[in-house]
Amino acid sequence: xxxxxxxxxxxxxxxxxxxxxxxxxxxxxxxxxxxxxxxxxxxxxxxxxxxxxxxxxxxxxxxxxxxxxxxxxxxxxxxxxxxxxxxxxxxxxxxxxxxxxxxxxxxxxxxxxxxxxxxxxxxxxxxxxxxxxxxxxxxxxxxxxxxxxxxxxxxxxxxxxxxxxxxxxxxxxxxxxxxxxxxxxxxxxxxxxxxxxxxxxxxxxxxxxxxxxxxxxxxxxxxxxxxxxxxxxxxxxxxxxxxxxxxxxxxxxxxxxxxxxxxxxxxxxxxxxxxxxxxxxxxxxxxxxxxxxxxxxxxxxxxxxxxxxxxxxxxxxxxxxxxxxxxxxxxxxxxxxxxxxxxxxxxxxxxxxxxxxxxxxxxxxxxxxxxxxxxxxxxxxxx
Amino acid sequence: xxxxxxxxxxxxxxxxxxxxxxxxxxxxxxxxxxxxxxxxxxxxxxxxxxxxxxxxxxxxxxxxxxxxxxxxxxxxxxxxxxxxxxxxxxxxxxxxxxxxxxxxxxxxxxxxxxxxxxxxxxxxxxxxxxxxxxxxxxxxxxxxxxxxxxxxxxxxxxx
Numbered sequence: 001x002x003x004x005x006x007x008x009x010x011x012x013x014x015x016x017x018x019x020x021x022x023x024x025x026x027x028x029x030x031x032x033x034x035x036x037x038x039x040x041x042x043x044x045x046x047x048x049x050x051x052x053x054x055x056x057x058x059x060x061x062x063x064x065x066x067x068x069x070x071x072x073x074x075x076x077x078x079x080x081x082x083x084x085x086x087x088x089x090x091x092x093x094x095x096x097x098x099x100x101x102x103x104x105x106x107x108x109x110x111x112x113x114x115x116x117x118x119x120x121x122x123x124x125x126x127x128x129x130x131x132x133x134x135x136x137x138x139x140x141x142x143x144x145x146x147x148x149x150x151x152x153x154x155x156x157x158x159x160x161x162x163x164x165x166x167x168x169x170x171x172x173x174x175x176x177x178x179x180x181x182x183x184x185x186x187x188x189x190x191x192x193x194x195x196x197x198x199x200x201x202x203x204x205x206x207x208x209x210x211x212x213x214x215x216x217x218x219x220x221x222x223x224x225x226x227x228x229x230x231x232x233x234x235x236x237x238x239x240x241x242x243x244x245x246x247x248x249x250x251x252x253x254x255x256x257x258x259x260x261x262x263x264x265x266x267x268x269x270x271x272x273x274x275x276x277x278x279x280x281x282x283x284x285x286x287x288x289x290x291x292x293x294x295x296x297x298x299x300x301x302x303x304x305x306x307x308x309x310x311x312x313x314x315x316x317x318x319x320x321x322x323x324x325x326x327x328x329x330x331x332x333x334x335x336x337x338x339x340x341x342x343x344x345x346x347x348x349x350x351x352x353x354x355x356x357x358x359x360x361x362x363x364x365x366x367x368x369x370x371x372x373x374x375x376x377x378x379x380x381x382x383x
Numbered sequence: 384x385x386x387x388x389x390x391x392x393x394x395x396x397x398x399x400x401x402x403x404x405x406x407x408x409x410x411x412x413x414x415x416x417x418x419x420x421x422x423x424x425x426x427x428x429x430x431x432x433x434x435x436x437x438x439x440x441x442x443x444x445x446x447x448x449x450x451x452x453x454x455x456x457x458x459x460x461x462x463x464x465x466x467x468x469x470x471x472x473x474x475x476x477x478x479x480x481x482x483x484x485x486x487x488x489x490x491x492x493x494x495x496x497x498x499x500x501x502x503x504x505x506x507x508x509x510x511x512x513x514x515x516x517x518x519x520x521x522x523x524x525x526x527x528x529x530x531x532x533x534x535x536x537x538x539x540x541x542x
Binding site: 101314353 | 409412438509510
């Protein structure tokens with residue numbers, strides 16, 4: 001384009017022949033670094049602008065619900081951490097809590113506190129991974145390396161107590177399978193102290209950065225009405241200014257006994273989702289600290305739980321807060337050792353379904369920014 | 384907590400066939416009612432006007448019939464409403480995807496897993512299963528290949 005008047009002779013000829021400019025389709029994924037998993041988005045484009053975006057999911061559907069209906073209650077425990085691989089412990093905790101509710105099993109207080117500490121560590125690890133990966137989506141490689149360092153610390157701590165670094169199966173009906181020791185407590189305290197200092201660095205490195213601001217402020221804004229219509233939960237909802245957190249609204253484990261806030265945003269854009277998650281991490285640190293201070297002695301597991309559970313017929317609906325929002329477990333028992341029906345409603349599912357509406361009229365590059373800010377975990381959507 | 388009288392008024396507005404006893408601490412629902420399947424649109428509109436959002440939507444295969452289970456909840460003050468509807472042998476129910484956009488994908492999922500037909504749904508293609516799947520894996524008559532069963536549950540007698 002050397003000429004200021006860019007309508008070339010060739011284009012003019014085409015228009016005079018009745019040929020008009022056309023829109024086209026582009027597949028983003030199923031193998032694309034910005035989708036963080038096997039997600040395909042069919043983009044209908046007009047130049048750089050999105051006319052229509054349709055997410056296509058199901059590439060890694062494994063049939064967890066049906067698997068749950070073909071094996072005993074305890075045999076499903078390892079499946080939990082394969083649903084949302086970044087929040088395995090939280091899903092693990094919630095599944096056990098749901099079954100405990102269904103079967104009426106008591107949990108000793110020490111176990112509840114250990115569950116809260118490990119769940120919050122897992123939430124921090126998940127948010128840290130999101131932060132690093134999101135910034136890398138936007139083209140910033142350096143923060144990723146700094147942020148990964150903290151995540152490794154959490155993995156080391158959790159590895160010490162649970163025996164695994166990603167796909168945990170630590171919770172049992174009535175407690176946890178191994179008690180925490182003094183090393184765990186001192187390492188966790190050291191981590192909390194260190195992490196608090198690192199937030200200042202993240203802010204200096206990222207929050208005020210002009211490129212980051214241009215890529216996120218006002219991008220992919222969601223109104224509270226849209227959020228309600230699509231049933232959004234988690235940081236995506238809180239960024240719109242709605243204070244909704246299951247840990248506060250329907251507390252489970254010992255969340256009712258600890259003091260923490262629900263950070264909210266106001267514009268519902270990608271930048272607010274970033275700020276909400278960053279503020280949430282600080283709240284998680286507060287929860288961990290309080291739980292460590294109050295950690296009671298005593299048993300870490302209820303020894304009277306039968307090896308083969310057969311809860312009375314009935315159903316239970318259990319909601320919990322995963323790093324991405326509210327996850328629901330609906331379990332139905334017919335009195336046998338195998339669940340009659342197990343249904344999971346996962347938060348990324350709702351959060352992704354709004355993409356079609358939000359992406360309309362945006363640039364392709366912004367779609368990457370929007371999808372990244374949703375913190376999608378595809379195995380959780382595909383089940 | 385939403386007051387008891389408000390709950391009562393709401394339940395009357397839903398015109399239920401049956402009101403189930405529910406203990407929130409045990410079942411997780413504040414209100415649990417069964418309605419006629421043709422009342423679901425009216426119910427969804429009523430709850431939409433009151434500021435509820437669709438939390439979950441699924442169906443249960445009771446072998447003789449299919450049962451829908453909807454959950455609605457509020458953001459401000461949690462008040463979970465479970466709506467059940469016993470479907471006729473045709474497994475048909477009205478869509479609520481035009482009232483709650485959240486229902487769009489959830490109804491597609493429910494359709495492909497349990498074969499429930501949502502009348503008026505704009506796009507009932509397969510969502511998680513392959514496009515040409517001709518089976519309903521969450522129906523009880525679906526034969527699970529024995530190799531994916533957990534070892535202990537191969538035998539019919541579990542004792």
